[in-house]
Structures are given as C-alpha cells and as structure tokens.
Amino acid sequence: MKYSKLLIPTLKETPSEAEAVSHILMLRGGYVRQLAAGLYVYMPLFLRVMKKINKIIRQEMDSIGAQEVSMPVLHPAEVWQKTGRWYDIKDEMFRLKDRTGRDMCLAMTHEEIMTWLASREIRSYRDLPQMWYQIQTKLRDEARPKSGILRTREFIMKDSYSFDADTDGLNKSYELHAEAYKRIYGRCGLKFYVVESDPGMMGGATAHEYMAPSAAGEDAAAICPACGYAANVELAESVSQSVELADTAFEDVFTPEKRTVEEVSAFLGLKAYNFIKTLVLVAKEGSVLALIRGDQELHEKKTERIIGDFRHARKDEIEGIVGVEAGFIGPVGHKIRIIADNTLKSGTYVSGANKKDYHVRGLKPGLHFAAGYYDLHMAHENDGCPLCGKPLTIEKVIEIGNIFKLGTKYSEALSAVYLDKDGVEKPIVMGSYGIGPARIAASAIEQNHDENGIIWPVSIAPFSVVILPLNVNDAASQQAAEDIYSSLAANSVEVLLDDRDERAGIKFKDADLIGIPLQVVIGSKGLKENVVEIKIRKSKESLKVAPERVLETVMDLIKN
RNA sequence: CGGGGCGUAGCGCAGUCUGGUUAGCGCACCUGCCUUGGGAGCAGGGGGCCGGAGGUUCGAAUCCUCUCGCCCCGACCA
Numbered sequence: 001m002k003y004s005k006l007l008i009p010t011l012k013e014t015p016s017e018a019e020a021v022s023h024i025l026m027l028r029g030g031y032v033r034q035l036a037a038g039l040y041v042y043m044p045l046f047l048r049v050m051k052k053i054n055k056i057i058r059q060e061m062d063s064i065g066a067q068e069v070s071m072p073v074l075h076p077a078e079v080w081q082k083t084g085r086w087y088d089i090k091d092e093m094f095r096l097k098d099r100t101g102r103d104m105c106l107a108m109t110h111e112e113i114m115t116w117l118a119s120r121e122i123r124s125y126r127d128l129p130q131m132w133y134q135i136q137t138k139l140r141d142e143a144r145p146k147s148g149i150l151r152t153r154e155f156i157m158k159d160s161y162s163f164d165a166d167t168d169g170l171n172k173s174y175e176l177h178a179e180a181y182k183r184i185y186g187r188c189g190l191k192f193y194v195v196e197s198d199p200g201m202m203g204g205a206t207a208h209e210y211m212a213p214s215a216a217g218e219d220a221a222a223i224c225p226a227c228g229y230a231a232n233v234e235l236a237e238s239v240s241q242s243v244e245l246a247d248t249a250f251e252d253v254f255t256p257e258k259r260t261v262e263e264v265s266a267f268l269g270l271k272a273y274n275f276i277k278t279l280v281l282v283a284k285e286g287s288v289l290a291l292i293r294g295d296q297e298l299h300e301k302k303t304e305r306i307i308g309d310f311r312h313a314r315k316d317e318i319e320g321i322v323g324v325e326a327g328f329i330g331p332v333g334h335k336i337r338i339i340a341d342n343t344l345k346s347g348t349y350v351s352g353a354n355k356k357d358y359h360v361r362g363l364k365p366g367l368h369f370a371a372g373y374y375d376l377h378m379a380h381e382n383d384g385c386p387l388c389g390k391p392l393t394i395e396k397v398i399e400i401g402n403i404f405k406l407g408t409k410y411s412e413a414l415s416a417v418y419l420d421k422d423g424v425e426k427p428i429v430m431g432s433y434g435i436g437p438a439r440i441a442a443s444a445i446e447q448n449h450d451e452n453g454i455i456w457p458v459s460i461a462p463f464s465v466v467i468l469p470l471n472v473n474d475a476a477s478q479q480a481a482e483d484i485y486s487s488l489a490a491n492s493v494e495v496l497l498d499d500r501d502e503r504a505g506i507k508f509k510d511a512d513l514i515g516i517p518l519q520v521v522i523g524s525k526g527l528k529e530n531v532v533e534i535k536i537r538k539s540k541e542s543l544k545v546a547p548e549r550v551l552e553t554v555m556d557l558i559k560n
Numbered sequence: 561c562g563g564g565g566c567g568u569a570g571c572g573c574a575g576u577c578u579g580g581u582u583a584g585c586g587c588a589c590c591u592g593c594c595u596u597g598g599g600a601g602c603a604g605g606g607g608g609c610c611g612g613a614g615g616u617u618c619g620a621a622u623c624c625u626c627u628c629g630c631c632c633c634g635a636c637c638a
Contacts, residue, residue: 012587012599013572017631037630085638091561092637109638143561143636151637159638218637402638434638452598471596505598512598523597 001463003498007044010510020216022445023148025454029514038145038153045514046441048462050156053188053437054135056459057158060184064176066131066160071113073137077103079112083413094139106139111410111432114161118428119416125165128418128428129173133160135437147216149438150398156438162431163411165420170405170429174206177403177433181210185400188440189457191447193395195221196231197402198301206405210435211397212443221397222379226390234301237375238392239384240293240343243273247348250362257357259327261294264359268350271295276344276351276363278329280313280321287313287321289371291331291340293349296377306339306374328352330360331369340371398443401435445515448538454515455538463496464558466516470504474524480532480547481522487551493558512537518557520550 008030017034018024026032031046042050058068077095080086086093086105094106107113114132122128135158142153149155162173178194185192190212197209209232211221222236223229231237258264261275275294280287281303288307292298304310318326322334330352331338344365353360365371382391408427411417416428441460448455458464465488469481481497488495496516498507511519521533526544534543534553545553 009570010599011571015571016566016573019632034630089638090636111638138638140638144632144634146632404638432638468597473596503596503598503600505596505600508598510599521597525597 001496003466003496004500006496008510008514009043010513018148020147020150020442020446021449022150022214022216022442025445025449025513025515026148026442029454031514032149034148038142038151040149040152045462049441049456049460050437052460052462053440054158056187057135057184057435057437060180060187061131061133061158061160064131064180066133068134069117069132070134071107071110071117071136073107073139075105075107075113077105079116079414080105083112083115083410085112092140092142094141107136108138108140109157109432109434110134110136110159111161111406111430112414114432115410115414115416115428115430118161118163118411118430119414122163122416122418122428125418125420128163128165129169130163131160131173131176132163133158133433147218147442149442150216151218152438155436158435158437160433162433163416164429164431165418165426166429170407170431174403174405174431177431178208181401181403181433181435184435185210185212185440188444188460189448190400190440190443192400192443193221193223193230193397195223195397196235198232198234205407208403209399210401212400212439212447213395214398214443214446215396216442216446217396217398219397219399220394222383222392222394224385224388224390224392227385227388229385229387229392231379233379233394236379236392237386238377238379239386239389240296240341240377241380241383243271243295245274245347245349248362250360250364250368252353252355252358252360253350255328255357255359258359264350265294268359268361270350274350276331276340276349278331278352280318280326280329281307281310282313282317283307283310285337287336289322289329289331289334289336289338290376291338291344291371292377293341293343296341296343296380299376299378302374302376303339306372306376307337322354324352324354325356328354328356328358330354330363331365331371332360332363333369338369338371339376340365340373341376342373343377344371345373398439398446399436400439400443401433403433404431406430406432449515452509453513456515456517458517458558461494461515461517463494463516465493465518465520465554466496466498466511466514467520467522468498468504468507468511469522470507471524472499472501474527476527477522477524480527484520484522484532484547484550488554491551491555493551493554518554520554522547 010030011028014024015027033041096104138157139154145151164170193211195209195211197207220233222231258267261272265272272294277292279290322329349363350361351363381394385392411427417425445454467481469477471477485497517537519535530546531544532547
C-alpha cells in the first residue's frame with residue numbers, strides 16, 4: 001500500500017484524555033478515534049491489526065474443531081428471562097423495546113443464544129460434542145469505560161461454547177481451549193499468565209483467566225516465580241509474612257481516644273501486625289465479626305464466599321451490635337459468629353477491649369476467643385506462595401481471555417438436553433470461552449513500545465515492512481523504492497511505501513510511531529553506492545544491503 | 561453510582577481568581593520561496609456561537625443557577 005493513499009492521521013502531541021500508553025500510542029499513531037465514552041472508531045491501520053489477530057484466533061479455534069457461527073446482537077428478552085440474567089444483571093445491560101413494545105436487549109455475551117440454539121438442534125449423545133464460536137460485537141453499558149480500548153461499551157469478542165455429554169467431555173473441551181489460547185497469545189507475541197479466576201456471575205465452577213502483564217491492567221495477579229502458582233488476587237491465597245509477636249500478659253490498657261490501628265500502635269509503640277482488627281459485618285444470616293491482622297486488609301470476595309452477600313455495619317449500628325463504639329471493638333465475649341483469618345490461629349495480639357478508651361493486650365486466639373478460621377486477607381507482595389511457600393509477586397495485568405466450566409446452568413434453564421445411550425434425557429454440559437482481540441492489540445502495545453512509539457510483533461503488525469525513500473525528488477530513490485516495493489509485494493510481504501512528499505525526519509518519526517517492525521531506508525547518497533538500509537524497529541539495528549538483496553533479507557527477518 | 565478534575569481553532573494550552581478594545585500562543589492546515597538522513601526556515605493566509613441553556617450587569621470566556629460531555633480514583637465489571 002502507498003502511504004499517501006491511506007488514512008493514517010498521526011499526532012505529534014498527546015491528546016489530553018489519554019493516560020494508558022496503549023491508548024496514547026493508538027491515538028497518536030492514527031489507529032483509533034474516540035466517538036464517545038467507551039466507543040471507538042477503528043481506523044484502517046487498526047483494522048489491519050485486528051484482522052491479523054482474528055486470523056490467528058480463527059486458525060487456532062478451527063484447529064481444535066470449533067465451528068464458526070454468527071449470532072444476532074439484538075436479543076429478545078425471553079431467552080434472558082429464562083436463565084434469570086434479565087433480572088440479575090442490572091444497569092450494565094442495554095435494554096430497549098421494539099415497535100410492538102416487546103422487550104429486547106443488546107448482547108452482552110451469548111451463552112443464552114448459543115444454548116438456545118443447542119436446545120433446538122442437539123437431540124442425541126451422537127450429536128455431541130460440539131464447539132461453536134464467533135467473533136462478534138458485544139455491548140455493555142459499562143459504569144466506567146476507561147483506558148482507551150481496554151474497557152469499552154461496544155467491543156468485539158471471540159466467544160466460544162462447548163457442549164458435551166458429561167463432565168469428562170467438558171474437561172476435554174476445556175483443555176483444548178486452554179491449549180489453543182496459549183498458542184494464540186504466543187503467536188501474537190504476548191507475555192501472559194494463566195491464572196485461577198473467580199467464576200463470578202458466569203455461575204460456573206472452574207475458571208481461568210489469561211493475563212497480560214501491563215501497568216495499564218485493571219486486575220492484579222499473584223504470581224509465584226518459584227513454582228508457577230498464579231491466581232487473580234480476587235482469590236489468590238497466600239501465607240502471611242511471619243512477624244515478631246511479643247508474648248505479654250493478658251490485660252486491659254488505657255488508650256484514650258486512640259481508635260485506628262495506626263493510632264493505637266503508635267501510642268503503644270507496637271507495629272500494625274501486633275493487632276487484630278475487628279470488623280463488624282452485616283450479612284443475610286445476621287451480624288458477623290471478621291478478624292484480620294492489623295497490617296492486612298479484609299478480602300471482600302473471599303469473605304463473601306463464606307458468609308454470602310454482606311456490607312460493613314454503619315457507624316450508628318455498631319454499638320447496638322457489639323456494645324461499644326468503633327475503634328475499641330475486640331473479639332472477646334461476643335455471641336455472634338466470628339470468622340478470622342488463618343494468620344490469626346496463633347500468636348499474641350492487641351485488640352479492642354470492648355469498652356471505650358481501652359484496648360486489651362496479651363490476647364491469644366483459642367484461649368480468649370473462638371473463631372472459624374479462613375483465608376480472609378488480601379494477598380500481598382512477598383507473602384508466601386500457598387503451594388511452595390516462596391515469596392509471591394503481585395503484578396498488574398490485563399485480562400485478555402478467560403475460560404469457564406459452566407456445567408448445566410444454562411442448559412437446564414433453556415432445556416438444552418440430549419438422550420444418552422440408555423435413552424435417558426440429560427442436560428448438556430457446557431463451557432464458555434472468551435478472548436478480547438482488541439485487548440490483545442492493546443496489550444501488545446503496552447508490552448512492546450519505546451519512547452518513539454509502538455513496536456509491533458511481526459505476527460500482528462499492520463505491515464511487516466515500511467519503505468522510506470528519503471528524497472522524493474530523487475528519481476533513482478523513487479525507482480529503487482518502487483522496485484523494492486514490487487518485489488516484496490509480489491512475495492506476499494505486507495509492505496507500506498511512504499511515497500509522501502515529506503521530509504526525512506517526518507517519515508522516520510511516523511514509521512517509528514506506527515510501529516512497523518522493519519524499515520527499508522533509501523537515501524540518495526547510499527543508493528549511489530548501491531546500498532540501502534534495513535532498520536529493525538525493535539533493536540534499532542541497521543543492516544546495509546544492496547537493493548537487490550532486500551527481498552531475501554526481509555523475508556529472512558520476518559520469519560524470525 | 562460516590563469522590564475529584566477538565567470543557568476556549570483539528571491537537572496541546574494561556575486568558576477565568578480580580579468582568580471592560582478586535583479572545584491569544586505553539587503545532588497542524590492553505591499559498592509562495594527555500595530545504596531534503598530524525599517532526600526544518602522565511603513571508604503571507606484561513607479557521608472560534610470560549611460545551612449548552614437561563615440569569616446578574618451598561619458590558620460575561622470571566623460572576624450565579626441549571627444542564628450536557630470527557631478524563632481520573634473508588635464501587636461495579638458476563
């Protein structure tokens with residue numbers, strides 16, 4: 001393609017609304033433009049990237065036997081009502097009525113519709129297993145679109161669904177996806193982790209997420225470099241760092257107007273980890289006390305798994321529940337349920353004395369109070385790995401894909417059943433699997449850029465090579481550029497010719513910014529000595545070769 | 561949905577506190593000359609309902625009220 005014919009509106013300055021590196025570079029490189037919050041126009045260059053990513057995805061999905069379909073993005077409400085998600089999901093679903101007043105919604109995902117199809121077309125165990133996928137638009141009325149293309153209200157997703165006769169079948173389909181996903185991200189040039197994840201509203205049992213480490217990520221993963229343990233911090237377990245706990249006598253101490261862990265620890269000359277924080281929670285079952293070591297935070301998701309939906313007690317409720325105001329609550333002598341973090345099973349601590357202006361020290365779990373012990377704390381950097389005990393690292397990550405074992409939640413709700421060998425009707429066992437192609441692109445930029453711009457992995461670059469004839473007025477340069485262009489194009493190399501009447505500096509800056517992996521630089525002086533340069537964007541290496549050797553050199557370089 | 565910030569030319573910004581000629585700067589854009597290996601130089605030029613509505617005032621980008629939009633933090637996130 002000729003640069004002069006393409007819409008590549010690069011920007012010298014950074015638009016003020018962008019913060020994430022990938023967002024800035026996509027805007028500056030002319031890859032995307034914003035229509036409204038969470039709505040983006042994909043410009044020609046970006047579409048080329050997306051097509052390459054989608055091609056890789058299709059190849060890998062096809063290779064595990066998945067079949068591509070295409071589903072509507074406008075859905076009748078009934079299907080969603082049958083699974084209950086019409087009611088469970090709130091503002092995040094775009095809803096509308098058609099002209100007859102019938103309730104409709106826009107597709108947030110396609111479990112319902114895929115299962116609807118299965119319910120109509122699958123009758124027998126002989127029809128199973130099946131895997132169906134699509135690369136289709138999803139719409140979600142996000143509370144907070146952000147980070148450019150990373151969280152948008154309309155986006156494309158590769159979503160696939162597996163239909164099996166039993167759990168063994170599901171496990172096989174799940175495994176096929178897990179492996180295909182690794183190949184996809186690997187081919188896209190990404191660094192990524194596979195982490196255990198929380199199935200959340202998908203309502204399944206087992207789930208994994210594929211995470212690309214990046215400062216722009218909204219999620220965090222706990223990673224053990226030693227043994228490979230990897231989990232979303234939403235559920236990551238960890239062994240708290242062990243600390244010095246002084247064994248003192250069990251006694252009240254006067255702590256006037258000292259309420260927070262910070263205040264009391266400063267007052268008593270102790271560390272935060274010497275304390276037990278006592279939190280009052282209000283759950284469906286009633287009030288619950290949650291105990292957590294002073295240097296840690298209560299992990300709300302973990303807590304929810306134990307006591308169900310809950311909220312923190314309001315200030316004005318606390319005294320009614322535990323008989324003392326916030327700041328002086330301790331675990332001793334309450335009748336309500338007490339849950340405590342595993343870390344607190346042993347040791348000697350300070351906590352509230354359940355009377356105003358007093359704390360108690362020398363407090364020993366088991367001796368002075370009883371509690372149910374669970375993993376309740378947020379995993380921290382350098383906590384011990386739950387598997388091997390070595391220190392964990394916490395990394396910010398972008399979720400680029402996920403896989404869920406759904407089970408029969410959707411098939412039962414929508415009567416997607418089959419007859420087994422014995423003629424018994426059974427619900428189909430399902431899995432669902434998603435990939436965000438635009439997030440792959442954004443992650444690739446996050447992981448591959450420098451101060452000058454994007455450095456695309458060759459596999460997903462919009463062009464493999466850009467030819468830069470530096471002097472448009474020099475006929476020899478022009479001719480050489482054209483010749484090289486033709487020879488590359490004839491060999492199916494995706495090549496961009498910067499034929500614009502621009503100064504050398506502008507061409508270099510734009511080529512670097514848009515991130516084409518290889519630059520063929522043609523200068524009139526070099527050409528007189530029968531030399532052009534092949535510059536490698538990533539390493540900044542420059543190879544001087546004769547024009548007639550450009551083709552083979554380039555072919556060689558893009559293979560690696 | 562809670563908290564914070566910002567809307568002035570295509571982009572980046574100043575001016576707003578303390579109201580007062582014709583609203584300004586850099587980049588981009590157009591014309592000409594010049595230049596051609598890292599976003600050149602000179603000269604000339606076009607482009608603004610100062611987010612919108614209402615109000616205060618002799619007079620509003622500037623003060624007041626309402627409203628819309630965008631960004632950031634949090635909640636939320638199949």
